[in-house]
Amino acid sequence: MIPQPLYILFGAGFTVAVSRSIGQMVLGPLLSKLSKLEGAVLSFVCGAPLLSLLVFVLASLRIVHKGVLLAAGIALLGISMRVTSSREYAALPRLTGPWRWLFPGVFLVFFGLYLVNAMAPEMSPDGSTYHLGLVSRYYRERGFRPITTHLYANLSQGLEMLFLFAWPFGRHSAAALVHFSFLVALALLILCWGRRVGHTAAGAAAALFLFLSPVVGIDGSSAYNDVGLACTIFAVFYVVELWKQDHDRRWLVPIGLLAGFAYAVKYTGFLAVFYALGAVAWRCWRRRKPVLLPAVTISACAALLIVPWMVKNWVVVRNPVSPFFNRWFPNPYVHVDFEREWSEYLRSYELEDRSQIPLEVTIRGQKLAGLVGPLFLLTPLALLAARIPAGRPVLLAAVIFTLPYPANIGTRFLIPALPFWSLSLALAASLWRPALAVLVLAHALLSWPRNVRRYCDTYAWRIREFPWKAALRITPEELWLGEKAPVYYVARMIEKHVPPGAKVLSFQDVMEAYTNREVLVAYRSAETRLLRDIFLTPLVEEFIPRVKLSFHFPPRTLRAIRVEQMAKAESNIWSVCELRVFLRGRELDRAPEWRLRATPNPWDVQLAFDNSPVTRWRSWQAIEPGMTLQVNFGRDQEVDSVAIEASDDQPNVRLRLHGMSPDGTWSVLSESPQLAGAPVPARLRRYATEELKLRGISYLLIHEQDHGASDLQEKPAAWGVTLIDKAMNAALYRLD
Amino acid sequence: MKQHLVLVLCLAATGCTALPESYAPPIQRRPITPLDPNSLSEFVYMNQTNAEAHLLLDVSKHLEGNSWRWTQKKPTFRFQLQSVNGRKFRLDFRLHETILEQTGPLTITVSVDGNVLGRETYRNAGEYRFEKPVPPEWLSLDRAVIVAVELDKVWVSPTDGATLGLILTGAGFIE
Numbered sequence: 001m002i003p004q005p006l007y008i009l010f011g012a013g014f015t016v017a018v019s020r021s022i023g024q025m026v027l028g029p030l031l032s033k034l035s036k037l038e039g040a041v042l043s044f045v046c047g048a049p050l051l052s053l054l055v056f057v058l059a060s061l062r063i064v065h066k067g068v069l070l071a072a073g074i075a076l077l078g079i080s081m082r083v084t085s086s087r088e089y090a091a092l093p094r095l096t097g098p099w100r101w102l103f104p105g106v107f108l109v110f111f112g113l114y115l116v117n118a119m120a121p122e123m124s125p126d127g128s129t130y131h132l133g134l135v136s137r138y139y140r141e142r143g144f145r146p147i148t149t150h151l152y153a154n155l156s157q158g159l160e161m162l163f164l165f166a167w168p169f170g171r172h173s174a175a176a177l178v179h180f181s182f183l184v185a186l187a188l189l190i191l192c193w194g195r196r197v198g199h200t201a202a203g204a205a206a207a208l209f210l211f212l213s214p215v216v217g218i219d220g221s222s223a224y225n226d227v228g229l230a231c232t233i234f235a236v237f238y239v240v241e242l243w244k245q246d247h248d249r250r251w252l253v254p255i256g257l258l259a260g261f262a263y264a265v266k267y268t269g270f271l272a273v274f275y276a277l278g279a280v281a282w283r284c285w286r287r288r289k290p291v292l293l294p295a296v297t298i299s300a301c302a303a304l305l306i307v308p309w310m311v312k313n314w315v316v317v318r319n320p321v322s323p324f325f326n327r328w329f330p331n332p333y334v335h336v337d338f339e340r341e342w343s344e345y346l347r348s349y350e351l352e353d354r355s356q357i358p359l360e361v362t363i364r365g366q367k368l369a370g371l372v373g374p375l376f377l378l379t380p381l382a383l384l385a386a387r388i389p390a391g392r393p394v395l396l397a398a399v400i401f402t403l404p405y406p407a408n409i410g411t412r413f414l415i416p417a418l419p420f421w422s423l424s425l426a427l428a429a430s431l432w433r434p435a436l437a438v439l440v441l442a443h444a445l446l447s448w449p450r451n452v453r454r455y456c457d458t459y460a461w462r463i464r465e466f467p468w469k470a471a472l473r474i475t476p477e478e479l480w481l482g483e484k485a486p487v488y489y490v491a492r493m494i495e496k497h498v499p500p501g502a503k504v505l506s507f508q509d510v511m512e513a514y515t516n517r518e519v520l521v522a523y524r525s526a527e528t529r530l531l532r533d534i535f536l537t538p539l540v541e542e543f544i545p546r547v548k549l550s551f552h553f554p555p556r557t558l559r560a561i562r563v564e565q566m567a568k569a570e571s572n573i574w575s576v577c578e579l580r581v582f583l584r585g586r587e588l589d590r591a592p593e594w595r596l597r598a599t600p601n602p603w604d605v606q607l608a609f610d611n612s613p614v615t616r617w618r619s620w621q622a623i624e625p626g627m628t629l630q631v632n633f634g635r636d637q638e639v640d641s642v643a644i645e646a647s648d649d650q651p652n653v654r655l656r657l658h659g660m661s662p663d664g665t666w667s668v669l670s671e672s673p674q675l676a677g678a679p680v681p682a683r684l685r686r687y688a689t690e691e692l693k694l695r696g697i698s699y700l701l702i703h704e705q706d707h708g709a710s711d712l713q714e715k716p717a718a719w720g721v722t723l724i725d726k727a728m729n730a731a732l733y734r735l736d
Numbered sequence: 737m738k739q740h741l742v743l744v745l746c747l748a749a750t751g752c753t754a755l756p757e758s759y760a761p762p763i764q765r766r767p768i769t770p771l772d773p774n775s776l777s778e779f780v781y782m783n784q785t786n787a788e789a790h791l792l793l794d795v796s797k798h799l800e801g802n803s804w805r806w807t808q809k810k811p812t813f814r815f816q817l818q819s820v821n822g823r824k825f826r827l828d829f830r831l832h833e834t835i836l837e838q839t840g841p842l843t844i845t846v847s848v849d850g851n852v853l854g855r856e857t858y859r860n861a862g863e864y865r866f867e868k869p870v871p872p873e874w875l876s877l878d879r880a881v882i883v884a885v886e887l888d889k890v891w892v893s894p895t896d897g898a899t900l901g902l903i904l905t906g907a908g909f910i911e
Contacts, residue, residue: 597757597758602756602758602759610765690765722784724783
């Protein structure tokens with residue numbers, strides 16, 4: 001039997017080799033302008049976008065089988081071997097002086113540390129939940145099925161397509177190793193850049209500045225995508241610099257592909273397209289050369305990598321850039337207020353003060369999830385790189401790729417700009433050469449896991465050990481994961497008890513990469529937020545429909561009625577549990593010819609007309625004048641009152657009622673409703689369970705800290721649920 | 737200029753999303769009555785509140801591990817169906833390693849209202865699901881449907897003569 005580590009290494013190695021073979025075909029004769037190391041690294045990085053695109057196509061066709069991937073990979077390797085002949089390589093200055101041993105020595109020590117961590121069972125927070133959770137699902141389902149309940153499935157997933165290529169062979173750790181390959185490639189590219197521009201020592205130092213940084217190490221050895229993005233962006237910069245040297249138009253194709261891939265890896269990579277276009281256009285304009293053709297070439301190649309993700313999102317969730325810009329692209333899958341809340345959180349991470357950021361991202365590392373290392377407290381000195389001609393484009397790129405950072409102040413969102421800051425800092429330090437080696441050694445000491453723990457916060461996200469036994473699977477995967485990430489047992493509990501096809505509703509992330517069952521996490525979509533709202537209604541006083549708003553008016557024959565909301569307040573969301581229409585005290589039956597409308601959130605309007613006390617139509621965005629709820633009777637209908645049953649968590653809402661007469665004219669029927677209390681419906685818990693079941697939920701996963709955990713535990717009969725099992729601090733309930 | 741205009745129009749077009757016009761009233765939810773412990777379901781898990789109402793013969797009244805019950809030679813159930821078309825009978829169970837070592841391969845025969853639905857033999861311990869479509873003419877909405885699962889052999893305790901068969905977690909009809 002072949003040991004598991006060999007499968008893991010094969011999965012990652014095969015992916016890297018196929019990427020490289022594609023890259024060799026893309027670069028073709030251009031390879032002779034590169035050194036051997038440059039050629040090898042750039043081939044891998046330039047081939048990755050097209051391999052990613054190929055897997056995207058296979059996933060769209062739903063033919064992602066192990067055999068298909070293997071055959072495609074072998075075919076590409078074969079073609080590459082036939083079309084690429086042996087060639088001469090350009091020579092670059094070699095490392096000299098102490099750097100001949102300092103760079104490889106330090107690099108290899110950390111390389112070993114990261115390699116072992118990447119090979120150990122994947123347990124990173126995002127990697128084991130959604131990055132690989134989705135990859136696992138795509139492989140299980142042989143490709144893309146429409147997923148509308150998972151906002152992360154709507155993000156561009158260019159790197160995940162490479163993970164998917166490696167997955168059938170080496171599963172989780174193979175994916176992490178693919179990402180690690182980008183980390184190695186990035187460090188080597190920085191080194192090559194230094195050698196190419198004649199700043200060999202600065203290049204070596206910068207490569208180590210980046211490579212040794214604690215957050216880069218943990219991110220790059222996990223199934224994340226930040227380092228992959230950083231590598232792709234730096235490759236864009238690199239190839240643009242190569243183009244600047246000889247203006248060979250053939251460079252424009254890899255520039256475009258890489259820039260497009262930056263977007264495909266992560267939305268924030270879109271800047272790479274503008275950077276590439278701007279840099280090339282500026283240069284052409286300065287040289288009085290035509291701008292249009294290079295710009296079109298770059299744009300077309302970039303579009304090849306960008307458009308598929310936009311089209312996928314357009315088709316599946318009606319928003320090409322989901323989960324963002326939902327006001328521009330209204331859709332039933334992501335709420336406007338969720339986007340606002342989420343964006344606000346990402347801009348603040350609940351830090352009391354933005355002045356905390358420098359220390360958080362360099363030394364503490366807990367609140368912003370990772371630390372780049374104390375070395376980067378010297379970043380302001382990087383501005384001195386402007387004194388060196390080669391430093392100016394680097395500094396410019398550093399500034400440009402830091403621009404998206406305020407939108408998400410997590411430490412790892414600095415990683416895309418970090419190669420440029422590292423280079424700038426190294427170039428600045430090279431003005432006093434001995435400083436470079438001192439800084440590298442100090443950075444190495446300060447970045448070694450045992451030393452990091454001496455100064456960082458206890459729970460800072462970082463590499464903590466050298467788990468070689470786990471990497472080689474001498475320590476079994478289950479044992480390692482159970483010890484290091486006990487939430488793994490929650491995923492296994494789900495796998496054990498939930499039958500295939502059944503859906504689990506959870507209020508917290510689960511290690512989805514370790515279960516084949518579908519777990520719907522409450523915050524991730526409009527649909528799952530609605531499920532959460534239903535579940536919480538019996539538990540949260542303010543959610544219970546205990547308010548009745550009645551509009552009374554003399555009997556009128558009407559075609560339609562419309563309730564209009566007139567106030568504006570950031571803190572309120574308008575909601576209606578039930579809207580009922582009356583004549584002489586009797587409620588009118590909701591006839592099939594009635595037509596219901598709502599603005600905004602038209603898709604949920606039926607929730608205000610379903611007779612359920614636990615569902616409600618909500619605007620799901622802050623109230624503003626002009627929001628409406630409308631019933632068209634489909635015929636002339638005599639009416640004398642309209643009642644709204646609602647929760648009392650919307651004190652600022654102001655309503656009035658309009659009616660449409662048979663001739664089609666609208667008039668105000670009542671300027672304000674009478675407010676009264678409404679009896680609280682009985683058995684709300686059971687209503688909630690039934691409603692969840694109607695919406696396809698069969699199980700609830702409740703963590704101890706979740707709202708309602710104790711209520712479920714104490715009143716399972718009232719809910720109509722049965723406790724199936726417990727793992728860690730989570731309980732799995734079946735809806736009976 | 738013309739090219740720019742086309743570009744602007746293309747971009748503007750992507751910003752247009754057709755919102756749904758209107759919807760008909762949905763199916764109205766009915767008031768919920770408390771679950772009757774004697775009421776019959778279409779499918780029952782062994783730890784469900786009303787599980788015992790479904791058990792007619794040879795299934796332990798004692799719930800083990802909060803999720804399963806032992807069966808004996810011929811566990812028999814009753815279910816009340818809401819529809820008869822496109823239904824499958826499903827049995828979720830485990831086979832205990834020690835028991836299987838004693839008895840050898842175990843064959844179960846499932847009958848629905850006296851009609852033999854299927855027969856399966858299990859040679860290894862583990863979790864199993866028996867699932868087979870049931871002809872609608874075998875089913876009825878007017879009365880409870882009786883399902884019997886006959887085991888060709890059971891383990892007999894040498895000390896007290898108690899018999900043990902399947903470790904049953906759920907049984908009933910599904911879509």
